[in-house]
Amino acid sequence: MVSIKIVLRRKKDKNGNYPPVHPLALRITKDRRSSYVYLGYSIKDSEWDKKAQTVKSSHPNSKRLNAFLLKKRTEASDHSLELGEASSRAVKQRVKPKGGVTFFSQADLFLNNLKASGKYNQYTADKPRLKHFREFLDNQDIAFSDVTIALLDRFKIYLKGTHNISERTIINHLVVIRSIFSRAIKENIVDPKHYPFGKGKVKIKFPDSLKVGLTIDEVKQIEDVDLADNYDDHCRNLWLFSYYFAGMRVSDLLRLRFSDFHNNRLHYSMGKNNKGGSLKVPEKTERILNYYSQFRENKDDLIFPELKRLESLDDRFITQRTIAFATSRIDKCLRKNVAPKAEITKPLTMHIARHTFGNISGDRIPIQMLQKLYRHSSVTTTIGYQANFIHKDVDEALEAVLRLS
Secondary structure (H helix, E strand, O other): OOEEEEEEOOOOOOOOOOOOOEEEEEEEEEOOEEEEEEEEEEEOHHHEEOOOOEEOOOOOOHHHHHHHHHHHHHHHHHHHHHHOOOOHHHHHHHHOOOOOOOHHHHHHHHHHHHHHOOOHHHHHHHHHHHHHHHHHOOOOOOOHHHOOHHHHHHHHHHHHHHOOOOHHHHHHHHHHHHHHHHHHHHOOOOOHHHOOEOOOOEOOOOOOOOOOOOOHHHHHHHHHOOOOOHHHHHHHHHHHHHHHOOOOOHHHHOOOEHHHEEOOEEEEEOOOOOOEEEEEOOOHHHHHHHHHHOOOOOOOOEOOHHHOOOOOOOOHHHHHHHHHHHHHHHHHHHHHHHHHHOOOOOOOOHHHHHHHHHHHHOOOOOHHHHHHHHOOOOHHHHHHHHOOOOOHHHHHHHHHHHHHO
16 A cells, blocks of 8 residues: 655755755655655745644745645545556656756756647747756756846846847746746746746836838839849749738748638638638739649649648648748848849848838728737737837827927
């Protein structure tokens, strides 16, 4: 029979002294052999009721801790019943926190989950950010309770001084740390009192970014420019197709199939938030669709060639990686070849197609309608995004003051 108890593991340090606090652990015993599962919390000797296996009320977080301990003990008992004659070690494997209780053990699990979920872009962005944090800590792991406000402030200084990283990128580093912290709290691996973010703590606020879109005349220059090179023309087609469909994201654009078009409408779900809908097919897209239809093998075939070499799009990680590499090539072509030939001096990338639609729409289209076109989940997002391109009131106010002088 398996015996399960919660104990305070009192161990001397390397100098032969007892530390001020001791870790709480599940002790799982079978056939006089015990295994221990550390629960991620440490308390003082005086705060532990050995007989009741509970934290005394003198501890400031006793209620939550005791609820957590009861949950873990119940889980261990349930697993011991499921496993029957299994060893204490087998029960331990079933109840110990996945990935461990330290920050980087949970960070590794976080990255693995991103990869398993097919989130290639986030995986490749967050991995080096966590590498920077590890380097800052001299490649040592750290307890969640040691990720303090002061430590994060020093980390920000380190990023700016050592890596010359922008303020926005520094915020992205903090967002990753916050995500891992939040997940660990949700999994009861760390006490919420150690959370270093929020009011009165480390605040995460993204600085305003400059969004520049093309004008109507500049779009016409791209439409009319003579491009002899086939790949240049292909990249121009992709950019225009995105713009014609309200700045469709390139990840959605490259997944489009001929079967997504019927009754003169495009039907698709946006990959970022799975919001579905349909748009009327603009006349300007017909030339592009007709050109690519000559390469179509069946009605369910992809329109554009970037993903056709993949056997399927089911592996989201591989698909996202292929899209990322393709986007990099397309953006380079737009910057180096298409923009100069079209006499465009502004930056030209696939994402600029979305900014261009926002810039040209300005305040001409009701915000609720723009929300539908952009496929934003919240109108607040649309208002914030479109504010970058609405200048009429500000311009008129400036002119009104200048007329007085």
